[in-house]
Amino acid sequence: MQLTCNLEIQMAESILDSLRAGGKKLTKPRKAILAILEQSSLPITVAEIADQLKKARAAVDLVTVYRNVAMLQELKLVNPVGLHEGQMRYEFRHGREHHHHIQCRGCGQIVDLMLCPLKKLTELIEEQTKFVIEGHALEFFGWCPQCQ
Amino acid sequence: MQLTCNLEIQMAESILDSLRAGGKKLTKPRKAILAILEQSSLPITVAEIADQLKKARAAVDLVTVYRNVAMLQELKLVNPVGLHEGQMRYEFRHGREHHHHIQCRGCGQIVDLMLCPLKKLTELIEEQTKFVIEGHALEFFGWCPQCQ
DNA sequence: TGATAAATGCAACTCACTTGCAACTTGGAA
DNA sequence: TTCCAAGTTGCAAGTGAGTTGCATTTATCA
Numbered sequence: 511m512q513l514t515c516n517l518e519i520q521m522a523e524s525i526l527d528s529l530r531a532g533g534k535k536l537t538k539p540r541k542a543i544l545a546i547l548e549q550s551s552l553p554i555t556v557a558e559i560a561d562q563l564k565k566a567r568a569a570v571d572l573v574t575v576y577r578n579v580a581m582l583q584e585l586k587l588v589n590p591v592g593l594h595e596g597q598m599r600y601e602f603r604h605g606r607e608h609h610h611h612i613q614c615r616g617c618g619q620i621v622d623l624m625l626c627p628l629k630k631l632t633e634l635i636e637e638q639t640k641f642v643i644e645g646h647a648l649e650f651f652g653w654c655p656q657c658q
Numbered sequence: 659m660q661l662t663c664n665l666e667i668q669m670a671e672s673i674l675d676s677l678r679a680g681g682k683k684l685t686k687p688r689k690a691i692l693a694i695l696e697q698s699s700l701p702i703t704v705a706e707i708a709d710q711l712k713k714a715r716a717a718v719d720l721v722t723v724y725r726n727v728a729m730l731q732e733l734k735l736v737n738p739v740g741l742h743e744g745q746m747r748y749e750f751r752h753g754r755e756h757h758h759h760i761q762c763r764g765c766g767q768i769v770d771l772m773l774c775p776l777k778k779l780t781e782l783i784e785e786q787t788k789f790v791i792e793g794h795a796l797e798f799f800g801w802c803p804q805c806q
Numbered sequence: 807t808g809a810t811a812a813a814t815g816c817a818a819c820t821c822a823c824t825t826g827c828a829a830c831t832t833g834g835a836a
Numbered sequence: 837t838t839c840c841a842a843g844t845t846g847c848a849a850g851t852g853a854g855t856t857g858c859a860t861t862t863a864t865c866a
């Protein structure tokens with residue numbers, strides 16, 4: 511029976527630096543949460559992070575996951591992804607280009623879309639509205655090949 | 659003291675037709691909810707609809723507002739607008755062009771953006787992913803002139 | 807090694823939204 | 837005009853995501 515926790519992965523130095531710069535400690539629960547986020551190729555929910563930690567025998571309280579995700583968001587290490595599902599998803603930022611997502615209305619499957627057509631438009635909107643734009647959310651919804 | 663309810667407005671025939679076609683009844687609470695939605699120039703929340711009805715001396719239970727908004731969404735008479743505030747907003751569709759929104763991170767102010775750059779991109783994504791795209795959500799976040 | 811600031815886990819809470827059900831409207835048929 | 841079935845409403849109670857308070861624990865650094 512496998513009793514060791516295999517979440518000890520190599521964390522990029524830049525991430526550790528960001529944490530140190532923010533006066534954050536590298537606790538065991540925090541390392542495990544960071545590992546799950548880094549391993550996940552698509553945005554995941556807080557509950558999913560907690561579930562995976564439980565399965566990996568590194569159970570962490572849901573509250574701790576919420577607090578860590580909020581902290582990582584403040585440090586801009588994770589992006590929130592809102593797909594109008596009733597809960598938020600989060601994805602690691604490190605080493606990934608700015609992108610968007612499409613989700614199937616049938617099975618819920620999420621696919622990365624490695625594109626963003628909004629740079630020019632952002633400037634135009636700033637000119638017209640006098641807002642200073644900080645970010646945007648763009649998601650597509652539809653039906654995947656299997657669910658059509 | 660004003661005792662009459664001034665929510666009796668002229669409802670577009672097309673809306674009434676959609677309701678009839680769906681086997682829906684035109685109850686007093688429903689008419690009042692439709693009136694609030696039609697009068698609102700920006701997306702509003704369920705709680706805001708209920709508040710406005712209370713002020714107009716036409717109080718309707720929150721549950722009834724939720725149920726009506728869900729029904730209007732199914733009939734495609736209102737659009738959901740998710741600004742990641744912890745609650746959804748809704749806007750009447752009738753007589754308004756497809757558009758998007760920008761919200762100030764300071765004061766929460768919402769402004770309509772009468773544009774959409776996503777038609778061509780949607781076709782491209784359908785080609786590449788083999789999804790059939792049904793809709794998209796695009797919101798901008800930033801700081802309005804007063805909050806900068 | 808010891809001090810201290812940060813982090814954790816638990817319990818209890820808030821708030822958006824949903825569900826079950828009995829009582830009440832609406833709108834069409836008799 | 838009256839009656840009735842389908843649809844609708846309001847209330848109470850429930851669900852589920854996310855938050856808060858607080859006592860205990862842990863990482864970090866002098």
